[in-house]
Amino acid sequence: MKRLPGVDNELQKKLDAKMDEVPARRQAREAFKDIQLGIDHILFKTPCDGLEMKESYEVNSKGIEIFWKSWLPKESKPKAAVFFCHGYGDTCTFFFEGIARKLASCGYGVFAMDYPGFGLSEGLHGYITSFDQLVDDVIEQYSKIKENPEFKSLPCFLFGESMGGAVALKTHFKQPKAWNGAILCAPMCKISEKMVPPKLVVKMLIAMSNVLPKNKMVPTNDIGDAAFKDPKKREQTHYNVISYKDKPRLRTAVELLKTTEEIEQKLEEVTLPLFILHGEADTVTDPSVSKALYEKASSSDKKLELYKDAQHALIEGESDETITQILGDIISWLDEHSLKHNIETS
Template structure:
């Protein structure tokens, strides 16, 4: 769920920010301005962190746990442990209607950079034939736990092995929270971990598909481009594969972001507006989003913003090379990732086996924040498409 990402690319109306940009045209050097107060100091850029709001209905003790600093993985793991049972009891259709008997497994792999990467699998209940495997790439700030738990269980119940990782710096994996020093590094980590998972005996030799949501769509596309023969198809939900024109920063601002990202790469940007209203169409489901307590919802880090912007530029230039079978699903009223971008991908990729479905009125989180019937429609569309690719006469 790429909420912070969307605001990174929106024009920022803050008077302080506007003054800072205007002052860049004065004779002062950018480095001098970073150390000049006012309008916006280097110290301010580095330390403008949001205070987490209290979660309604939680005890002071749990709110205190949720509010702790989550920069590093051990803290995120402790918080997730404290909330995991509570999350599954939320009044959400993904949890209430989760199929029984699904076999789950959690473990950590050490990647080639020496980081502990959280991995998880969901398999059909014993006795159900596995038809294929689906490998999930989560979006910016998100994790493969919480809402995806319910999504994965529904897909697994239909006969698929579902596998996922938390990207470095997100969820339960090691790395500074919300920090993407290299988008290429995230893609390489996905390829590395999924290659290991493909060797698991329960799915060896079966069709395999990569699945990306939002920023995870960009990761999945780039992983596919790097090893196209490794996949039998790709599923994309509200993919971030091109920044809409109205969301793209002006060229001077892009240059400033790039420069600042070299000086203070881990620094956070100015505060962003709460974009949950743009992601969840149903109010009661939006209220559950804060229970995803290990998600990254703070300001986007400078290097992260630059890496994501560069990734979309690269993917936009390479979509004609995407030739695998493809399913693209998008909410028609999505204002976080533009559905027109999905149309662009559909029309410009070279795949001869492709399907695009736009859900009229749907917001960004069509698998999490829509009316129940829409969520089930999206799940059914994914499963039906997978079945069409794994059917054996």
């Protein structure tokens, strides 16, 4: 693990520990959570005095302990509930902490979870044995939260970033009537050709994934370099100490490719209100497929924003000015759609 500024030897040992299993990840996060929130990034400058924040662990029907977190306004009933689906090299306890605080300070109830094998949830680090099962785990966790009497009457929105965009879309395919809309930020509807190995290598990797599914053997470009436009913010990603940073595991890579191929064939089946945001200079997920999603989706209520010269990490890695604009666009869309739902149901 890279040596981080201001980190003593004791903390560095926690970073250098093998994080394949969850106890090491939980120890590292506990040691670093205050340091993370103290870094000089615009997302961590939202005051949280008026917010109620809670972290929980819950064993799901498969016996896997899932970590989830909520951010709620203290003094008022939330306008709506927003359910976050994180990306592949991400968790729900780093940059999203700042995003969630911003949304909650604007009156929204925000909920996020780490998928099995990611962040603080149990499972082999970065290992997706089945993307469909991962989506089922998300549906199970979020359905329990939605059933809470406190939130049952609220409009509910999915918010997916990158791979989380694919999770959100597949959640919608499995629950076509369950959600009031989705925000998809640089969604993984297709992995950019620059990130995918040559076809012959892909065929070989698919064959090997049946024999050595957990092996970290997939050649990839550095996603961090490609995703973050602002060099200072790119350096700050190292403080997300429990995100998966190794080469993709064979089965994981195959599941991601299969999922994008499936979604690309099903764009017409998207029917819910949709807000798609993508950077025109994104070389991780393909902005042309976001355009295709916008054009082909059967949704009568859909919006596409393409941000000139912006890269993959739209809300985390751009200039402060761009991040402020994008968060403003998201909050405006949520305000409009929450109000519309509340008028229709009143």
